[in-house]
Amino acid sequence: MTSNSTTPNKPTPTGPGRNREAAGAPARRPRPKRGEGQWALGYREPLNANEQFKKDDDALNVRARIENIYALRGFDSIDPSDLSGRFRWWGLYTQRKPGYDGGKTAALEPHELDDRYFMMRVRTDGALLGPEQLRALGSASTEFARDTADITDRQNIQYHWVAVEDVPAIWQRLEAVGLETQEACGDSPRPFLGSPVAGVAADEIIDGSPALREIKQRFIGNPAFSNLPRKFKTALTGHPSHDVAPEVNDVSFVGTVHPEHGPGFDLWVGGGLSTNPMLAQKLGVWIPLDEVADAWEGVAGIFRDYGYRRLRSRARLKFLVADWGVEKFRSILEDEYLDRRLVDCPSPASPRVAGDHVGVHRQKDGAFYVGAAPTVGRVSGTLLSRLGDLVEEYGAQGVRLTAYQKLVVLGVAEDKVDAFVAALDGIGLSARPSNWRKNTMACTGIEFCKLAIVDTKNRAAALVDELERRFPDLDTPITVNVNGCPNACARTQVADIGLKGQLVLDEDGRQVEGFQVHLGGGLGLDPVFGKKLRAHKVTSAGLDDYVTAVVHAFLADREGDETFQDWVLRADDELLRGETDVRTLEGAR
Missing domain, CATH: 3.30.413.10 (Sulfite Reductase Hemoprotein, domain 1)
Known part of the structure; x- marks a missing residue:
């Protein structure tokens, strides 16, 4: 396991070739050319503004300042480099000041558009949300965020109108039920996408939930991975409908079956959209469940060490994968990070369309899961609390969010399905929506x-x-x-x-x-x-x-x-x- 004691601007030696100095080899001298800011090649200077504030102080450290200074002294006490940079590592962005139309977006400096309130993202990472979690999410919204809440396509809950004075109280409310905002934004491992029906779907290839939990436990909040060149998006599914948009994530693990070894995961890398869209490239390998976290660490390590830090516009992993090609990427992963060869396996067949799981579906245990569609992901704290009450009243297992701004309720007994669907309709969640909704x-x-x-x-x-x-x-x-x-x-x-x-x-x-x-x-x-x-x-x-x-x-x-x-x-x-x-x-x- 990677040590948590490393400094934020230096790679951690967790595999062969990761850090020559730590391994006893002579340190590489920085090359005279500027390069692309790749640490592993010695390019550490000059730094753009984002790389500078990350080098100055690990962004994870800003939590202490929020709790001990900013929440007590208010918005005006916030250091600008924390406000525009490090706050993101704890899920916080300043939201747009009211009254500025779209023509001002590019005409004004970003700080001129800053309101004195924050958007906050809460990560779920494919986890099951029971009544306690849902009611905590709901009460945090109604008490501290003007009853706002959106379900995002990263399986987050997103609040608005959050005041810095209330942030510690929100954290306390959420963390008491196992939820967090750590690294929900920033140049870090962003919230993971997991199959909403993991462990219950009758047609599931493999349940990847244990691997997602292990990745989160080992690497979220770990300084060795808190300073990446750019955002790093993860998706994992063992469902044949590929229900986590694996084609457009930086790293994806997709359920597959090896003819000899059985169920496992293929590895896809380098997907992403924005202004330079690229589809992930498939390695065509088989990775067993208990080695997924190691493979994730290797891919994230390559991104950290070889990623392009000079220009933010070229800093996503997709640019490195496009330049290297999938064969070189696999070779570096095996030789320098895993110290072993991956098992070849044809990539799994793709579904005609990705699964969203909306509707009523039988689980492998005889119960049912019910997928419901809020309109364009917009819900509220009041709705989340009422959903928690319904989950408890009907004895359901819990709720997972989806990669399509929807939610799925697991473990509804067969004789309660119709009543439960009607109850969902009653709070504004349709399990039988129109095609448009x-x-x-x-x-x-x-x-x-x-x-x-x-x-x-x-x-x-x-x-x-x-x-x-x-x-x-x-x-x-x-x-x-x-x-x-x-x-x-x-x-x-x-x-x-x-x-x-x-x-x-x-x-x-x-x-x-x-x-x-x-x-x-x-x-x-x-x-x-x-x-x-x-x-x-x-x-x-x-x-x-x-x-x-x-x-x-x-x-x-x-x-x-x-x-x-x-x-x-x-x-x-x-x-x-x-x-x-x-x-x-x-x-x-």
């Missing part, structure tokens, strides 16, 4: 996010309401992902209809909120990034009519059971722009 996601947006340009949550919810009215009996799923900026927190590029917020010109030449449109993206069997049409933008006000026109065109022009994604690949641009009269299509057919 089930398949629409949205990021935080301009309401709270300093990077956003447009409104997302409210606009997406209104879009769902309108599409339900216009297409009440849609017979095929069409995913809609709404993002407030180019960073793709809501996975814009891998939705059937991806909407990236930006300012556009309306018919009168006025600058208004709008979206660049991505069409035909998806994960699963046919992973592809959505198609962008040249010079095609949609105003927020015109979004309902645009989506309606495209869906009408798809329904009129599709062939047999053709999916929306397949249709986009062959459809004329006029159809995708929503410019064709559907009656013309129907007449031609």
Whole structure:
């Protein structure tokens, strides 16, 4: 196990080749060229601002200052390098100051958009939330966050309107039931995605929950991994529906079966979206459950030691994997970090679509799990507390969050399913939602996010309401992902209809909120990034009519059971722009 005593700006020797000086070999002299800031190659200078504040003090140490200084003296006492940097390692970002429209996002310095309140993320890491956890999440929201709560696509609960004076009390409330905000943000191991139905699904290949718990126990809060070049996202699933979006995470473990060794995990690396989207590359290996944490440590170690720290825009693991190639990456992992060869195994087959587990499903033990869909992930503290009461009242096992802003209640007895589904409806959680409500996601947006340009949550919810009215009996799923900026927190590029917020010109030449449109993206069997049409933008006000026109065109022009994604690949641009009269299509057919 890696020691917790290392300094934050120096790699820890946990495998051959990790640290020549610690291993007794002569230290490498820094090379004269600037390089990409790769520690393992001796490139430690010069430092950008983020690398400097991480070198000055391990960001994990800011907790003591929050508890002993800032919470007592208030917002104005916060050191700027803590406020804009280290606070993130404890799940805290300043939220957007009210009254600043999208035109100010790029025009003002980030600190000029800072409000005196915080967004806070609570990590769940695929864990089961019982009544006590749900009520703690709910009460923290109602008492300290104005009853706000969102379920994110990282399986987090996200609060807003948090005052620094209340942060220690929130931590105390959450940590009493085993929840935390540590490294929920920052250049660190971000919250893990785990299968919501791990351990209960009848068709599960392998339950990876023990491996996620071991990774969290060994490495979260460990200074050896608290200073990575950039964010580091982990996903693990043993379910054949690949229900954690493994294609777009930095490191993913995906259930597979070796013909001799049985169930285990393939290893995928280098996925990520934002402005340079890349799909993860598959190593084609078999890793047993009890070696997953070691493999995670090796991948994270490569990222820490060889990752590009010079430019933030190229600091994600995906750039290193793209430059090295998967063969070199595997070789370095085996030779320098694991000190053993990985077992070859063909990568598992991909599902047609990823699993979201919404609806009622029988578990392998005879009970049922019930997946429910809050609209675009927006819930509240009051709702979470009431959900905890329902879990207790109906004797359910607990709740897991999903990678699609949904939740799944496990362990509902067969004779209680119908009553439980009705009770969920009563608090605003539908287990039988429309295709639109089930398949629409949205990021935080301009309401709270300093990077956003447009409104997302409210606009997406209104879009769902309108599409339900216009297409009440849609017979095929069409995913809609709404993002407030180019960073793709809501996975814009891998939705059937991806909407990236930006300012556009309306018919009168006025600058208004709008979206660049991505069409035909998806994960699963046919992973592809959505198609962008040249010079095609949609105003927020015109979004309902645009989506309606495209869906009408798809329904009129599709062939047999053709999916929306397949249709986009062959459809004329006029159809995708929503410019064709559907009656013309129907007449031609």
